[in-house]
Amino acid sequence: MGGPLTRLVSYPMNAQPPAGQPASLPEMSLPEWLVLAILSQQPAHGFAVAQRTASSGDLGRVWQIPKAVVYRAIGRLLEAGLLVPEGTEPGLGPQRTVYAATEDGRAAAERWLHEPVEHVREIRSELLLKLALLDRAREDPAGLLRAQRAVLEPLVGAIESRRGASQGFDATLLAWRRATAVAALEFIDMVTPVESRQP
Secondary structure, three states, X not given: OOOOOOEOOOOOOOOOOOOOOOOOOOOOEHHHHHHHHXXXXXXXXXXXXXXXXXXXXXXXXXXOOOHHHHHHHXXXXXXXXXXXXXXXXXXXXXXXXXXXXXXXXXXXXXXXHOOXXXXXXXXXXXXXXXXXXXXXXXXXXXXXXXXXXXXXXXXXXXXXXHHOOOOHHHXXXXXXXXXXXXXXXXXXXXXXXXXXXXX
C-alpha cells in the first residue's frame, strides 16, 4: 500500500494558467495525477489502470493504489473535463468503459510529468512514478532530473546554514533532513544519463 495521498498545488480558479493549460485545473491528489498520466499515454479501462497500480503492476512497485481509489480518480477527472469515455471493451462481466485524456488532460499530464517535486519526501513516490512513466513513453528524463537537482540544492544549503545554531532534537531533525536531501541528490546523479550531466 502506498503512503497518504499527496495534495498538489493547483492554479486558483481566477488565475491565468500557463499557455496551453486548462483554465480551471482542480487541486489533484497523486493518484489522480497518476491515473491522468497513464490515460494520457494510452486509453484504457479502469480495471487495466488498477492492474498497473496494484502490487504486481509495473507502477505498483513504486506506489500502490487501491482499485476503489483508481475508480474514484477516474470519476473526478471526468467531472473536471480531463478525461472522456472513448468506447467499451467486453469483460468477464459487464462491458468496461475505456477512458482517454482530453486535450486539456494531456496538456496537464505533460506539465505534471516534467515538474520537479517540491519536497524530499516526495522523491520516493511522485518522482519515481514520473521517471517510470517517462521511461514507458521512451522520453529522456534528463530535463526533469536537472530541474529536480535545482530544487534540492538550495534545500541542502538552507539546512547547512541552520545546523550551527541548532541544539537538541532540532539538531537531530536537521541532520536527518540533510542526510535525506544529500541522498536524494546522489540518487539523481546516479540515474542522470552521463551525456546529460552539466559540467
